[in-house]
Amino acid sequence: xxxxxxxxxxxxxxxxxxxxxxxxxxxxxxxxxxxxxxxxxxxxxxxxxxxxxxxxxxxxxxxxxxxxxxxxxxxxxxxxxxxxxxxxxxxxxxxxxxxxxxxxxxxxxxxxxxxxxxxxxxxxxxxxxxxxxxxxx
Amino acid sequence: xxxxxxxxxxxxxxxxxxxxxxxxxxxxxxxxxxxxxxxxxxxxxxxxxxxxxxxxxxxxxxxxxxxxxxxxxxxxxxxxxxxxxxxxxxxxxxxxxxxxxxxxxxxxxxxxxxxxxxxxxxxxxxxxxxxxxxxxx
Amino acid sequence: xxxxxxxxxxxxxxxxxxxxxxxxxxxxxxxxxxxxxxxxxxxxxxxxxxxxxxxxxxxxxxxxxxxxxxxxxxxxxxxxxxxxxxxxxxxxxxxxxxxxxxxxxxxxxxxxxxxxxxxxxxxxxxxxxxxxxxxxx
Amino acid sequence: xxxxxxxxxxxxxxxxxxxxxxxxxxxxxxxxxxxxxxxxxxxxxxxxxxxxxxxxxxxxxxxxxxxxxxxxxxxxxxxxxxxxxxxxxxxxxxxxxxxxxxxxxxxxxxxxxxxxxxxxxxxxxxxxxxxxxxxxx
Numbered sequence: 306x307x308x309x310x311x312x313x314x315x316x317x318x319x320x321x322x323x324x325x326x327x328x329x330x331x332x333x334x335x336x337x338x339x340x341x342x343x344x345x346x347x348x349x350x351x352x353x354x355x356x357x358x359x360x361x362x363x364x365x366x367x368x369x370x371x372x373x374x375x376x377x378x379x380x381x382x383x384x385x386x387x388x389x390x391x392x393x394x395x396x397x398x399x400x401x402x403x404x405x406x407x408x409x410x411x412x413x414x415x416x417x418x419x420x421x422x423x424x425x426x427x428x429x430x431x432x433x434x435x436x437x438x439x440x441x442x
Numbered sequence: 443x444x445x446x447x448x449x450x451x452x453x454x455x456x457x458x459x460x461x462x463x464x465x466x467x468x469x470x471x472x473x474x475x476x477x478x479x480x481x482x483x484x485x486x487x488x489x490x491x492x493x494x495x496x497x498x499x500x501x502x503x504x505x506x507x508x509x510x511x512x513x514x515x516x517x518x519x520x521x522x523x524x525x526x527x528x529x530x531x532x533x534x535x536x537x538x539x540x541x542x543x544x545x546x547x548x549x550x551x552x553x554x555x556x557x558x559x560x561x562x563x564x565x566x567x568x569x570x571x572x573x574x575x576x577x578x579x
Numbered sequence: 580x581x582x583x584x585x586x587x588x589x590x591x592x593x594x595x596x597x598x599x600x601x602x603x604x605x606x607x608x609x610x611x612x613x614x615x616x617x618x619x620x621x622x623x624x625x626x627x628x629x630x631x632x633x634x635x636x637x638x639x640x641x642x643x644x645x646x647x648x649x650x651x652x653x654x655x656x657x658x659x660x661x662x663x664x665x666x667x668x669x670x671x672x673x674x675x676x677x678x679x680x681x682x683x684x685x686x687x688x689x690x691x692x693x694x695x696x697x698x699x700x701x702x703x704x705x706x707x708x709x710x711x712x713x714x715x716x
Numbered sequence: 717x718x719x720x721x722x723x724x725x726x727x728x729x730x731x732x733x734x735x736x737x738x739x740x741x742x743x744x745x746x747x748x749x750x751x752x753x754x755x756x757x758x759x760x761x762x763x764x765x766x767x768x769x770x771x772x773x774x775x776x777x778x779x780x781x782x783x784x785x786x787x788x789x790x791x792x793x794x795x796x797x798x799x800x801x802x803x804x805x806x807x808x809x810x811x812x813x814x815x816x817x818x819x820x821x822x823x824x825x826x827x828x829x830x831x832x833x834x835x836x837x838x839x840x841x842x843x844x845x846x847x848x849x850x851x852x853x
Contacts, residue, residue: 312586316613316623317463317606321456321511321764327772328454328746331739332591339590339649349590350649353732361738365776371830374458375613375624419782449723453750453760454743458627464635465605469728476727476786486727487786490595498601502639508693512750512761556645591739593732595785600728648732 306384306438308341314376324371330406331364334396337382338410341394345384347431357427359412362391366408376400387435389423390414443521443575445478451513461508467543468501471533474519475547478531482521484568494564496549499528503545513537524572526560527551580658580712582615588650598645604680605638608670611656612684615668619658621705631701633686636665640682650674661709663697664688717795717849719752725787735782741817742775745807748793749821752805756795758842768838770823773802777819787811798846800834801825 312333320326342349352359372378379399386393391413398405414424425432435441449470457463479486489496509515516536523530528550535542551561562569572578586607594600616623626633646652653673660667665687672679688698699706709715723744731737753760763770783789790810797804802824809816825835836843846852 313610313613315606316457316609317465319458320453321458321460322769322771323458323460324771326454327775328739328742331742332589335590335739336587339587348649358733360733360735360779360782362779363777364738364779366774368771368773368775371771375622450747450750452743453746459632459634461634464638465602465609468602468605469726472727473724476724485786495596497596497598497642497645499642500640501601501642503637505634505636505638508634512759590731591737594727595730595732595734597732597734602728 306341306345306440308337308344308382310337310340310380310382312336312378312380314372314374314378316374319374322371324373327366327368330366330368330398330408331410333378333380333398334382334394334408334410337380337396338394341382341384345434347434352428355428356417357422357424358415358417359392360415361410362413363411364408366406368406370400370403370405372398372400372405378405384440385409387424387432387440389425390421392424443478443482443577445474445481445519447474447477447517447519449473449515449517451509451511451515453511456511459508461510464503464505467503467505467535467545468547470515470517470535471519471531471545471547474517474533475531478519478521482571484571489565492565493554494559494561495552495554496529497552498547499550500548501545502547503543505543507537507540507542509535509537509542515542521577522546524561524569524577526562527558529561580615580619580714582611582618582656584611584614584654584656586610586652586654588646588648588652590648593648596645598647601640601642604640604642604672604682605684607652607654607672608656608668608682608684611654611670612668615656615658619708621708626702629702630691631696631698632689632691633666634689635684636687637685638682640680642680644674644677644679646672646674646679652679658714659683661698661706661714663699664695666698717752717756717851719748719755719793721748721751721791721793723747723789723791725783725785725789727785730785733782735784738777738779741777741779741809741819742821744789744791744809745793745805745819745821748791748807749805752793752795756845758845763839766839767828768833768835769826769828770803771826772821773824774822775819777817779817781811781814781816783809783811783816789816795851796820798835798843798851800836801832803835
């Protein structure tokens with residue numbers, strides 16, 4: 306499962322080095338997840354509305370080249386794996402052909418009370434889609 | 443009612459002009475409000491816990507001089523006025539003696555459902571404090 | 580001179596009230612300026628590359644209704660006026676037909692050394708365009 | 717080399733889950749670095765003033781528990797290792813005794829033109845301090 310979005314670097318995202326501050330890549334990754342889930346027919350806001358939250362439990366990113374204000378960024382987002390209690394996404398940010406950064410985030414599934422929930426039980430139709438796509442570990 | 447806080451400019455708060463991005467002053471103002479309310483014996487998180495939310499309905503700021511990374515900022519926050527349905531705060535940010543910016547925010551009172559509430563009814567003890575201090579219009 | 584952009588609310592732009600934090604509207608306004616200037620044939624990054632910076636000297640915003648995560652926002656940006664040493668932009672953010680916020684920003688013109696410059700001298704072609712459009716006060 | 721700072725969670729740092737957005741931990745880590753370097757007698761802004769920039773090339777973080785608005789956070793920052801062309805820092809964020817997150821960042825050394833520089837050549841006194849402390853790999 307892969308998705309692609311494009312957007313421009315905001316001035317507010319840059320820092321005194323005149324490049325995008327490293328923390329903002331994670332905000333971009335989140336946009337990538339939002340759109341990938343939408344394409345998969347499963348909006349994240351609907352998950353939340355159904356009481357399934359998916360907070361981040363791990364983030365990592367390697368920065369290869371700097372993005373600048375107004376650069377047109379292409380972000381590729383991939384759903385790497387789904388397990389019973391968590392899932393992981395991979396990301397690659399490009400300016401044209403040039404790879405700027407690549408990262409990964411891992412998320413668990415919890416309910417409104419903050420307790421871990423099994424996606425298989427809480428959202429069996431999502432689990433089935435994932436299973437069919439070979440994403441279930 | 444006045445309060446004063448000091449903090450250092452974070453690198454992430456700067457932008458490609460190598461100065462603090464203008465939107466971040468409002469984040470500082472919010473820190474000022476948090477500490478002023480604490481000093482007044484009325485933590486904002488307690489208000490929220492009691493079901494009184496106070497979202498922003500107006501913001502304004504004039505920028506006189508630029509703040510830079512690692513500058514030591516002094517922020518003065520003042521509770522200007524309390525009305526039945528809203529209150530207003532004023533702010534002045536300094537680096538040493540130099541005035542960097544001055545702003546104002548206005549906030550209403552709502553409950554968890556988003557309906558306006560009268561602070562006089564919802565939080566009479568707060569109203570009494572304000573009245574005694576001559577802050578009630 | 581008017582422009583219009585559309586974008587989705589990012590999760591990172593929301594706060595604990597589950598609505599967009601008020602400071603982020605100014606970041607959106609900046610995106611609106613970037614695109615309006617591009618449409619006018621005058622990219623802001625080109626201005627900066629030519630040594631003309633235009634920092635914010637005043638901001639203001641009225642918040643009418645709350646934006647939520649994943650809302651599709653339409654932002655209208657208007658160049659209100661150009662004077663010799665500054666210019667002003669107006670903004671209105673909508674979700675569908677519903678007005679969420681309206682704001683204004685004022686910006687001066689400075690060079691790399693931070694000194695005020697006259698746009699008429701520094702960028703006469705910009706000045707001429709503005710004059711022809713009746714934007715010069 | 718270790719340092720410790722304390723600060724309160726800002727409202728703007730929270731998101732619609734009512735906890736601190738994961739990207740903001742990296743902003744906190746940066747504050748930790750700033751203060752650790754200051755304690756080591758080597759302010760980061762002085763490094764930049766001398767033409768030594770140290771952009772981030774890798775970030776990673778594990779999130780164990782959530783921080784909320786107004787929580788008092790203790791952040792421990794450690795300089796883990798210095799190599800000829802890069803250095804790495806480790807971080808642990810606590811609320812009281814409770815570990816919230818632990819992370820790591822790796823930074824290279826570059827000059828104003830963006831070229832890698834050897835800290836040993838560019839800043840021998842820093843290199844000597846590190847060597848004496850057994851931080852040089």
